[in-house]
Amino acid sequence: xxxxxxxxxxxxxxxxxxxxxxxxxxxxxxxxxxxxxxxxxxxxxxxxxxxxxxxxxxxxxxxxxxxxxxxxxxxxxxxxxxxxxxxxxxxxxxxxxxxxxxxxxxxxxxxxxxxxxxxxxxxxxxxxxxxxxxxxxxxxxxxxxxxxxxxxxxxxxxxxxxxxxxxxxxxxxxxxxxxxxxxxxxxxxxxxxxxxxxxxxxxxxxxxxxxxxxxxxxxxxxxxxxxxxxxxxxxxxxxxxxxxxxxxxxxxxxxxxxxxxxxxxxxxxxxxxxxxxxxxxxxxxxxxxxxxxxxxxxxxxxxxxxxxxxxxxxxxxxxxxxxxxxxxxxxxxxxxxxxxxxxxxxxxxxxxxxxxxxxxxxxxxxxxxxxxxx
Numbered sequence: 001x002x003x004x005x006x007x008x009x010x011x012x013x014x015x016x017x018x019x020x021x022x023x024x025x026x027x028x029x030x031x032x033x034x035x036x037x038x039x040x041x042x043x044x045x046x047x048x049x050x051x052x053x054x055x056x057x058x059x060x061x062x063x064x065x066x067x068x069x070x071x072x073x074x075x076x077x078x079x080x081x082x083x084x085x086x087x088x089x090x091x092x093x094x095x096x097x098x099x100x101x102x103x104x105x106x107x108x109x110x111x112x113x114x115x116x117x118x119x120x121x122x123x124x125x126x127x128x129x130x131x132x133x134x135x136x137x138x139x140x141x142x143x144x145x146x147x148x149x150x151x152x153x154x155x156x157x158x159x160x161x162x163x164x165x166x167x168x169x170x171x172x173x174x175x176x177x178x179x180x181x182x183x184x185x186x187x188x189x190x191x192x193x194x195x196x197x198x199x200x201x202x203x204x205x206x207x208x209x210x211x212x213x214x215x216x217x218x219x220x221x222x223x224x225x226x227x228x229x230x231x232x233x234x235x236x237x238x239x240x241x242x243x244x245x246x247x248x249x250x251x252x253x254x255x256x257x258x259x260x261x262x263x264x265x266x267x268x269x270x271x272x273x274x275x276x277x278x279x280x281x282x283x284x285x286x287x288x289x290x291x292x293x294x295x296x297x298x299x300x301x302x303x304x305x306x307x308x309x310x311x312x313x314x315x316x317x318x319x320x321x322x323x324x325x326x327x328x329x330x331x332x333x334x335x336x337x338x339x340x341x342x343x344x345x346x347x348x349x350x351x352x353x354x355x356x357x358x359x360x361x362x363x364x365x366x367x368x369x370x371x372x373x374x
Contacts, residue, residue, distance in 0.1 A: 074259030079308025123151025160297030167256030199265030240330035270344035
């Protein structure tokens, strides 16, 4: 038994060392500023690697406990909370939103359900134009605007990425069902039970702000938005900004489509999902199954949606038939759970770039390692 355990430890050390060397090289070459990578497999933490600095101005190093504002990787947390709300009997996937939120039913939205919210098929991909970043901390104003908005398509008829609206739609249903804001549900249902308090936050406590990483905007050319026509997202919804993610008011606001998170916190949450600590096996099968397939009406790309997550590991070859689920975040972060391999992965970083090259390179190293150990 001891010999087998030592062999297992050597394999874990091998993948830890491979990924550590890789992210050290990225930071050393100037491609990244600060990076965190965490991987669980079958309940065991096999990678917890960090490199670089959390704050380029001071040289403060990144640690595995340094929260990084990671944009849409926060949707993984909001979606997980939605499933916990169903599992605990507060919501049902197919109950109309208007059962709890009657005013939401105007302009043909009366048929919308939590299932539609989770599959990004409600028809409200963008915030109403009167909502700008300065209004995001005003929960009731945002939700009133969403309730009054006209959908771009009939709920359930099409899918399209719900950038910032996703978290508010789930969060308002949660608030009306439980009387609690999302930040409290996250702390009490996920962070505290898993021992990762401070590593996953909606509305970071003001006193914790000096501990967060500082985002850095890379000078690379970002893709231009569409010319004229029907522009769905405002620029602030479409392009991640270091100024946005370093803003104290934004960091302290309950905006459940984005989160301050460590890679370890995200991976630990997904591992708890896979290991049955947060949801049972039947709900895991339901939440990870194909729920909607079509063309994303925002980006014009194919979309395969589970309940709350896109299906397929980013960059996976077609022959893998990946059943992994999880959101990347604008600027280059990524987190996913892979029930077929028992793997929970997360990468967070503080240099915002218009690609996912670092996440793709790290997940390729991990996939090659896992293939070699089977």
